Amino acid sequence: MAEFKEISPNANGGEKLMNWVDNRFPATKLFKEHMSEYYAPKNFNIWYIFGSLSLLVLVIQIVTGIFLVMHYKPDAALAFGSVEYIMRDVPWGWLIRYMHSTGASAFFVVVYLHMFRGLMYGSYRKPRELVWLFGCAIFLALMAEAFMGYLLPWGQMSFWGAQVIVNLFSAIPFIGPDLALLIRGDFVVGDATLNRFFAFHVIAVPLVLLGLVVAHIIALHEVGSNNPDGIEIKANKGPDGVPLDGIPFHPYYSVHDIFAVSMFLFVFTAIVFFAPEMGGYFLEYNNFIPADPFQTPLHIAPVWYFTPFYTLLRAVTSEMMYVLIACVVVGTALAVAKAKIPALFKGLIVGAALAVVAMMMAIDAKFWGVVAMGGGVVILFFLPWLDNSPVKSIRYRPTWHKYLYAAFVINFFVIGYLGTQPVSEIAGRISQAGTLFYFGFFILMPWWSRLGTFKPVPSRVTFTAH
Amino acid sequence: MANAVSYNHGLTLIQNAFLRIPMSDTPVNNSKRTWIIASGCAGAVGGIAAAVPFVSSMLPSEKAKAAGAAVEADISGIKPGEKLTVEWRGKPVWIVRRTPEQLAALPKLDPQLADPLSLRKPSETPEYARNGWRSRKPEIFVAVGICTHLGCSPSDKFNPGPQPSLPDDWQGGFFCPCHGSTFDMAGRVFKNVPAPDNLEVPPYMFLSDSKLLIGEDKKA
Numbered sequence: 001m002a003e004f005k006e007i008s009p010n011a012n013g014g015e016k017l018m019n020w021v022d023n024r025f026p027a028t029k030l031f032k033e034h035m036s037e038y039y040a041p042k043n044f045n046i047w048y049i050f051g052s053l054s055l056l057v058l059v060i061q062i063v064t065g066i067f068l069v070m071h072y073k074p075d076a077a078l079a080f081g082s083v084e085y086i087m088r089d090v091p092w093g094w095l096i097r098y099m100h101s102t103g104a105s106a107f108f109v110v111v112y113l114h115m116f117r118g119l120m121y122g123s124y125r126k127p128r129e130l131v132w133l134f135g136c137a138i139f140l141a142l143m144a145e146a147f148m149g150y151l152l153p154w155g156q157m158s159f160w161g162a163q164v165i166v167n168l169f170s171a172i173p174f175i176g177p178d179l180a181l182l183i184r185g186d187f188v189v190g191d192a193t194l195n196r197f198f199a200f201h202v203i204a205v206p207l208v209l210l211g212l213v214v215a216h217i218i219a220l221h222e223v224g225s226n227n228p229d230g231i232e233i234k235a236n237k238g239p240d241g242v243p244l245d246g247i248p249f250h251p252y253y254s255v256h257d258i259f260a261v262s263m264f265l266f267v268f269t270a271i272v273f274f275a276p277e278m279g280g281y282f283l284e285y286n287n288f289i290p291a292d293p294f295q296t297p298l299h300i301a302p303v304w305y306f307t308p309f310y311t312l313l314r315a316v317t318s319e320m321m322y323v324l325i326a327c328v329v330v331g332t333a334l335a336v337a338k339a340k341i342p343a344l345f346k347g348l349i350v351g352a353a354l355a356v357v358a359m360m361m362a363i364d365a366k367f368w369g370v371v372a373m374g375g376g377v378v379i380l381f382f383l384p385w386l387d388n389s390p391v392k393s394i395r396y397r398p399t400w401h402k403y404l405y406a407a408f409v410i411n412f413f414v415i416g417y418l419g420t421q422p423v424s425e426i427a428g429r430i431s432q433a434g435t436l437f438y439f440g441f442f443i444l445m446p447w448w449s450r451l452g453t454f455k456p457v458p459s460r461v462t463f464t465a466h
Numbered sequence: 467m468a469n470a471v472s473y474n475h476g477l478t479l480i481q482n483a484f485l486r487i488p489m490s491d492t493p494v495n496n497s498k499r500t501w502i503i504a505s506g507c508a509g510a511v512g513g514i515a516a517a518v519p520f521v522s523s524m525l526p527s528e529k530a531k532a533a534g535a536a537v538e539a540d541i542s543g544i545k546p547g548e549k550l551t552v553e554w555r556g557k558p559v560w561i562v563r564r565t566p567e568q569l570a571a572l573p574k575l576d577p578q579l580a581d582p583l584s585l586r587k588p589s590e591t592p593e594y595a596r597n598g599w600r601s602r603k604p605e606i607f608v609a610v611g612i613c614t615h616l617g618c619s620p621s622d623k624f625n626p627g628p629q630p631s632l633p634d635d636w637q638g639g640f641f642c643p644c645h646g647s648t649f650d651m652a653g654r655v656f657k658n659v660p661a662p663d664n665l666e667v668p669p670y671m672f673l674s675d676s677k678l679l680i681g682e683d684k685k686a
Contacts, residue, residue, distance in 0.1 A: 163616070187526065293553075293558065
């Protein structure tokens with residue numbers, strides 16, 4: 001607890017007020033710790049704007065969401081009509097709703113770019129593991145938020161998307177069907193489901209999301225930001241204890257980020273005004289038809305931001321299971337033959353592999369599809385421990401690592417595109433190859449991230465004044 | 467600062483009980499530790515008990531459970547090769563009057579099917595439908611129109627022959643647009659598609675030649 005500070009009676013009114021507040025609430029201390037004396041590396045590039053932008057989009061979603069709730073009705077008989085009412089009759093309702101629907105897609109755009117930045121510059125490496133874990137949890141909460149929000153307009157895609165995703169849970173052995181019943185609150189997606197998804201979408205998940213965002217930022221400010229060189233700026237401090245390569249977040253990066261915000265808003269408003277449906281990617285055409293429990297649309301696809309993971313789900317067929325079993329067997333054989341670990345551990349690995357293979361043969365491919373989809377997200381959590389590269393940043397990795405990352409990005413786009421398309425023989429095969437590559441990239445990372453000739457890492461950040 | 471002293475004292479007690487952090491030279495008081503653990507466990511039990519009503523409130527309500535009554539359908543208007551959909555428990559139930567050609571194609575498909583005899587989940591095919599055509603009367607097929615993969619409603623692909631998304635030797639059946647599962651005219655799932663099981667056949671009985679009762683078969 002800080003000592004009570006007296007202030008000179010000659011101080012001006014503003015100083016007296018702040019002194020009064022600071023003796024009761026650490027306002028100035030917090031501002032210094034997180035803004036004016038939070039030292040961020042001076043070599044940030046454009047990839048470093050997406051953290052602030054995702055905070056901006058979060059605010060847009062919360063504010064527009066509050067105003068939408070004033071007019072929306074979470075009732076299966078009224079929901080679709082109330083959204084059309086917002087679009088047609090509520091003054092400026094169309095704008096608020098399009099800001100919210102475009103905001104959902106914008107959120108995923110900035111978050112995917114933000115995550116890719118972390119991947120490129122090794123921002124998840126020690127000591128930033130918890131920053132990354134909180135971030136992955138935010139991504140997971142965001143997916144839940146987006147999924148439940150998508151049910152609310154009660155269109156055909158809302159209904160059938162929810163039907164499919166909730167039924168994913170019923171694929172879990174033993175508890176699955178009861179779990180799906182608990183989520184739906186009825187034997188099919190219906191009024192009860194809509195009502196509870198509304199509760200989760202407007203109260204529960206946003207609260208969790210806000211808590212996680214606070215934890216993400218506190219953890220970040222504890223360890224300090226990484227930078228494109230992947231160097232710890234705290235290793236080189238001046239006599240005043242300030243990192244030599246650090247500049248105060250405020251005013252340098254606050255102004256920098258305000259500029260980024262205005263650039264972002266150009267694009268965002270252009271989409272809101274001129275292409276809010278984005279050719280069926282942001283708002284799917286079938287969702288302009290009210291939900292009909294007896295008629296599945298001829299082609300159903302999730303919104304674009306879920307499609308890469310949806311492809312992982314669809315790729316796992318009973319044929320694919322043989323490939324996956326072969327992968328487990330080969331992996332186990334390699335571990336036994338190559339790994340330098342005691343025989344006891346090897347025995348455990350073989351035992352675990354046998355158990356997994358037995359389960360893979362006993363349980364439906366449908367369940368393993370669900371596992372693949374969930375695993376595609378969950379594997380991100382393990383990144384800090386999968387990456388064994390001696391350098392953090394892509395800049396000092398072997399050149400072929402860059403090609404591998406490029407291949408990962410292209411693959412992510414390809415499986416994302418395939419997730420929007422109807423099933424076909426050739427698309428199915430490409431999806432399966434893409435799925436193997438996606439998981440291979442991460443699971444083999446402990447091995448490949450060590451290979452190659454790494455470039456020397458400078459002790460100070462690369463920076464040219466401009 | 468009497469408050470600070472007692473605060474520190476309380477902290478020491480907790481640390482001694484749980485963390486073994488040597489805050490002072492006070493020896494661990496085993497009796498107090500036991501009581502702290504016991505009250506912690508009692509609190510956890512109370513917390514779990516308090517969660518039960520909240521989780522249970524998410525289960526289907528009495529109203530939702532009561533909506534499962536049997537429904538009657540008039541099948542006299544269905545021409546051969548046509549389908550009627552009725553609602554039962556919020557789900558679509560299909561009634562198809564199959565043509566002789568469609569019936570004739572069924573036995574030939576057995577090798578291409580994942581589970582031609584509906585053995586995997588016998589509870590989803592009533593005894594009277596465990597036959598080559600999966601129905602009481604060969605021409606009248608009744609099934610719940612929900613894909614056993616992830617709950618989409620498959621669409622009708624009754625016309626045989628090559629067409630998009632379907633194999634070239636297609637004999638007529640159902641196609642699920644969500645993940646590409648295919649079913650024959652008896653709702654039996656083909657091999658190597660995402661759906662694991664045949665379409666569910668609900669309990670049903672004929673009240674007369676033209677009246678069908680879906681959801682009940684006991685009085686038959």
